Amino acid sequence: xxxxxxxxxxxxxxxxxxxxxxxxxxxxxxxxxxxxxxxxxxxxxxxxxxxxxxxxxxxxxxxxxxxxxxxxxxxxxxxxxxxxxxxxxxxxxxxxxxxxxxxxxxxxxxxxxxxxxxxxxxxxxxxx
Numbered sequence: 001x002x003x004x005x006x007x008x009x010x011x012x013x014x015x016x017x018x019x020x021x022x023x024x025x026x027x028x029x030x031x032x033x034x035x036x037x038x039x040x041x042x043x044x045x046x047x048x049x050x051x052x053x054x055x056x057x058x059x060x061x062x063x064x065x066x067x068x069x070x071x072x073x074x075x076x077x078x079x080x081x082x083x084x085x086x087x088x089x090x091x092x093x094x095x096x097x098x099x100x101x102x103x104x105x106x107x108x109x110x111x112x113x114x115x116x117x118x119x120x121x122x123x124x125x126x127x128x
Contacts, residue, residue: 001032001057005065007082009050010074012043019072020051027055035063050078 006023008016017038024036034055041047052065067087073079073094086092 003054003056003058003060004070005068005087006053006070006072007050007065007068007085008053008072008074009048009078009082011045012040012047012049013045014049014074016049016072016074017051020053024053024055027053032057033060035060037063048077050082 006020008020008023010016017040020036020038024034027034032055034053036051036053038049038051040049052063054060054063054065065085068082068085068090069087070091070093071079071082071086073082073092079092079094083092
């Protein structure tokens with residue numbers, strides 16, 4: 001098996017570091033060599049956060065990603081930052097976001113009729 005490189009990216013608090021740690025632990029459990037390299041801003045919640053996971057059946061010389069096989073992006077800035085590093089044929093997994101007319105708008109997601117019928121409009125509290 002060749003080297004696999006995965007990047008999880010988003011805002012702090014979205015679980016991208018935890019998801020990456022879990023994937024790296026699974027790779028180790030399965031007998032692969034694995035690295036997990038987190039990177040995050042100074043803010044505890046809402047700042048940028050990402051991590052790079054590499055795993056292979058051979059030793060890994062550097063934890064840095066060069067050509068990403070899978071990018072899990074939780075927001076548009078993460079897509080903007082890492083999309084150019086995707087390997088040709090790589091997989092981009094992302095949330096439904098609107099980026100300058102690109103992506104999936106939340107209105108494109110269909111609700112089941114039963115859920116839509118049961119949804120009650122929320123009233124705003126009156127201001128005094």
